[in-house]
Amino acid sequence: MAKPKVAFYWCASCGGCEEAVVDLAEDILKVVEAVDIVFWPCALDFKKTDVEAMEDGSIAVTFINGAINSDEQEEMVHLIRKKSGLIVAFGACSHLGGIPGLANLTDKESILRASYLTGPTNVNQEKTIPLAKSPSPDGELHLPELKANALALDQVIDVDYYIPGCSVPKKLILDAVTAILTGNLPPKGSVLAPTRTNCDTCERNKTKPEKLTISKFYRPYEIELDEEKCFLAQGVICMGPVTRGGCDERCIKGNMPCRGCFGPVDNVYDQGAKFISALASLFDAKTDEEVQAIVDTIQDPAGTFYRFSVAKSYLGHKVS
């Protein structure tokens, strides 16, 4: 029996997802034995033309990481969709838009301006901005056109499964691969991770007081961080309660609060808004002034509550 064909592809990403696969270490050999990797730009020397030559649907499953922020990536994932039986959005960026999705809180013009025109080291009197098509003495050069906003994978193509995380933990990858190889898969559209939030397994959950209220928020650098106590009980914003579990609370074990890379659980769509509802409920305040005083101690709510999920919020991006 022929081994199932598997592919990996990356869009607007950092390479951490590839690194996560590499981090499977000895286990990668088992995976490699069971499948036939036909495309993986970061590790194997296959090119786009190789993919185009493949038969439609011939790849059993493709893992795609990264957000989509250029027309080239869009085209490529459409191509891969056609060639693949299953598409798995791999990692926070393709699942939720991820960190590149933070760009949706600003706009393309500002990004280009900050990247090429302003700043202490840009020397650019001609105000050169990279162009989709630019002439050169040797012929026209092409660059992908940047999209107005970064998108999660399922906002571009049909996605069968999601593996969350930034980075994706080893266990989730192995579980997912096992499930795919054995055909033991949950309904389409499932996130291949636990259905409960981080608090479910977090060691620090036990340390929550009977009635949790917060009268002032501290930023992590402002106070000594207790290594055992629940961050919220210390007045430090932790996205744990509104973030899908399965990450083994790695950040929290590193003594830093959760920033929500696993996204919300199934019953919640908009992670940041849900967090507002949950967090604000805990304020120890009863008057406008008291509430405002507590809100004043919270900085950058959008960038914090939607650290990884701006693209998958209801609004998806800054609207004006």
Added chain:
Amino acid sequence: METIKLKINGFEVEAFDRQPLIEVAEKLGIKIPTLCHNPIIEPYGVCRVCTVEVRHGRRVRMVTACNYPVTNGIEVFTESERVIRNRKMIIEWLLARCGNVPVLNKLAEQYGITEPRFGRGTDDCILCGLCVRVCQDVVKANVLGFFERGPKRYVSTAFDQTSDLCITCGACASVCPTGCITVEGLQEGIYKEMPMGPITPIHIDFMQAVPKKAVIDHDSCINFKTGGCKVCVDVCEAEAIDHSMQETEKEVDVGTILLSTGFKLQDGEALKEYGYGKYPNILTSLDFEVLNNANGPTGGKIFTQEGKVPKAIGIIHCVGSRDKKYHEYCSRVCCMYALKFAHLIKEKIHDCEVYNFYIDMRCFGKGYEEFYNRLLKEGVNFVRGKVAEINDAALDKSEEGKLILRAEDTMIGTVRRIPVDMVVLCLAVEAQEDAKELSHFFSCSVGRDGFFIEKHPKLAPVSTAADGIFIAGMAQGPKDIPDTVAQAGAASSAMLSLIQQKEVEAEVVTAMIDEETCSGCQICVGLCPYTAITYNKDKNKSELNEALCKGCGTCVAACPSGAAQQKNFRDSQIFAEIKGILAV
């Protein structure tokens, strides 16, 4: 106790052995004069006025009746010639010390003494010692005592100084036969504090009190000050009085609770324009109710403070009610009791002019409008308009000493100036000050006006948002007696049926927590005002008690897992609504 027989003035009588003679005589209706005797104090036999003749066999003796113990077979004469002679002499001697004391003069008159042989002294204390004994033996304050001896003997306090030990109970003054002891400022003070006159520390609150039982006022009872007195204990035949009883807290398990905490009348002094507290003849409705009460201080007669029968009385409706400055609501009961007042005044003082100042006449109940019509016939004046001001600025002689009401009469479209002798303010009824505190205690709520809020104004008028907590009466809002009785009946029926049910009906909009998705983050736990959510440590789950949940949905909104949902208000339902109403 052994019973013996004796004869008094020829009547044979039975008595207890060694019973004081004066008591036995009194039982027979034979009055023996005395100055130093008081039944609550041990007899002392010092004034000698109660001297009587006792014969036992052949032995004849003159004894003081107050402290002579009777024995079997004695014969007593209280008015024999010898007795009269002796008594006269005794009175004359007393007059020699206290020539101008009324009680002695009265006795002297009775015994035909016109000019005492030993002259008239100028003292007013007969040294009977009642005051000293009551202070020592009864009150146990030990403030008074005798000083010096012989003719110089006198009653005073230690070193003649004002005593710190004196509790100003006034017992000495009340027992003093000559009236030579007064407590300075006491009467005045009592009357000022108690407009209905002084009450004793042990008293029945008011005539209509239910249950109609005596109570002891802890603050004024002597026993609680000195440990003495207990006169009431001695005289109470039912032996019902026990000063050692303590306030105790009892825990009672109940299934339902009725909050019927009533109301409070608005403070009249808060309304400066009406001069309550400044002019003595401005009364609140409750003041007038007391004044007019047959059991009240005037026996139901209507007098001004100066003791005059008023010729004109103004009754002002809606004081503090239906007024944006105070209470926007209608107090509901004022119109009808104001009409009642007018009617009673007319009944008692036929020629008195009664003016009712009103905004609207709200005679909403059965027979009420008829009553209003009756009053119109009785000649009560009705002025539609609010009184703007009350003062005593007289324009001419006829207005002097009167209260001047200025009000616009909207019926005739002019401002009127009406002098009256007395004004009754129909003040707003208000919620009890601590209603809000109580509402938190019982997990129900009060409205902006401070009255308890019913669960539904039409469908659940006696229930509250908290199951098992019911409300009735003015605590829920202004209402008259028939409505209160009706509501109380409804509330008690509702309570009974709840108890009978044995099962509690849950809200249809309660929250629910999906165990599969709950991560046990506990955020919801502290948010529930009804403590319906508890954290199960073993399962690491939040658990919801549907019987306690009232369905506000706060936990649902806050649940970061979406594990909490609300029946009929699920997230998905609301999202669909949002989508729907924005579809076009």
Added chain:
Amino acid sequence: MGQRITIDPITRLEGHGKIEIFLDDSGNVSNAYFQVPELRGFEQFCVGRCAEEMPRITQRICGVCPTAHHMAATKCLDDLWKVDPPPAAKKIRELFYNLFMLEDHTLHFFYLGGPDFIVGPTAPKAERNILGVLGKVGLEVGGKVIKARREIREVMEEMGGKAIHPVLGLPGGVAKRVKPEEIEKIKAVAEEGLEFAKFSLQAFNDIVLKNEEYVKIITADIYNQPTYYMGLVDDKNRVNYYDGYLRTVSPSGKEFNRFKIQDYAEHIAEQTEPWSYIKFPYLRKVGWKGFVGGENSGVYQVAPLARLNAAEGMSTPLAQAEYEKMYKTLGGKPVHLTLAYHWARLIEALNAAEIIKQLANDPEILDPKVRTIPTNTPKEGMGVVEAPRGTLIHHYKSDSNGILTEVNIIVATQQN
């Protein structure tokens, strides 16, 4: 019109790249364009964020070298708040950082760059990868490579939460101390790491240097690129990855300048070309002369070989010996041969392994005081580290509340 060759995507690169090669009529390369086809906009979308979140956000620029961004950002925050971390925190950071250098350098050698040598540049593309490497060196050796790397990563997870996108750094220190019960494992890994670094160099020696074909390729003229070189050096001008001075040497090997990170903008400028989203940094004082090498062009190189060229030695004895050996073999300093980067990389790995061992055995690293709480008002800060791929600079400006108003980042890949 000549022929046009498009390599898209460039593979075995931790990032996105595309190469357009134009050949003239005779088939020689007339021009080549290295294009980076993506821009995510970190320099803009970090504006408005809380400064202290930068170590956790900017590391998503690169998931292969997240620790480099994490550390550069953390050091930048130290400077932003003008706060000095306690000694233990500095040592924890340095230990963590060198673990990362060791791990990344070996990853690069065996997984990314190495296959060309180990499997051979002419091997079929289906084999020219880590799997091919395994096939070539044998499962036993391959297993050793994988195991060593895994153990380093496990220690990193223990210390910094995650190996990919760690959470260690805070302004003025680190989030978590190293506990006595953890240090034994670190020591063991340090020991193994050192052995592994030695083994890797040996493998390079055996497979590459002993193979004349390969040596020919390394020393071939087409891979000879004389430019300026830049790297971080310590007080004694020895290679340092975590801290020090930026030093540049000219193509002839003379010191061109030596400056603190706070002055970087005086010395470094960036050129924008319309055909790539990536910018091209150059030495401001030499100036932009286009994509040419030599004394007159401001183009400079970074990364292992550049660092070795820009420094005067290594800070540890074994690495120093290898350093001397390399320059002797390749004909003295500076070496301009691009493919010698692989050798330099392994020398650095050895250096990192030696530093790890030193720090793991330093008792001060166990001090529980790992934080200095910042008290100053933040305004502007800069941080630099040597990422495996070269000098990495973070530069933030913030309002008084620590909310960023301007972000400038010069990443290693830009500079090569």
Added chain:
Amino acid sequence: MSSDKSGFEPRIVAFLCNWCSYTGADLAGTARMKYPANVRTIRVMCSGRVDAQFVMKAFAEGADAVLISGCHTPSDCHYQEGNFKALRRYYLLKKMLPQFGIEPERLRLEWISAAEGDKFQEVCTEYTEQIKKLGPSPVKKGVKNG
């Protein structure tokens, strides 16, 4: 619906609590008070039920403004303190909305009691006018998700 400012008819989603504001709106109705049809109401049991997700969803669906209304603080709330939760979420949301490009004025919180039909009418009328002046929600202008 016209999107130019002159003929612009805003769509305002109002979340009303069952006991005070919805009853207040009811009272406005029974008292024959007119308020602009621009306000579209959704009844919830308590303002504390209003999840910030509802607000964001409403904006995403094209609402020009969102009104949350509950019982007066501090003591009117039928459920004792649901209104406080609404108050807290409101201020935090209001701080975040501009980061998504939505003017904070497009979210409003009002306490309207069951007896304040007139206030409900006033708020609706006044808010509709205010949003008319402010113009349509930027969500309509933007292209949804690239």
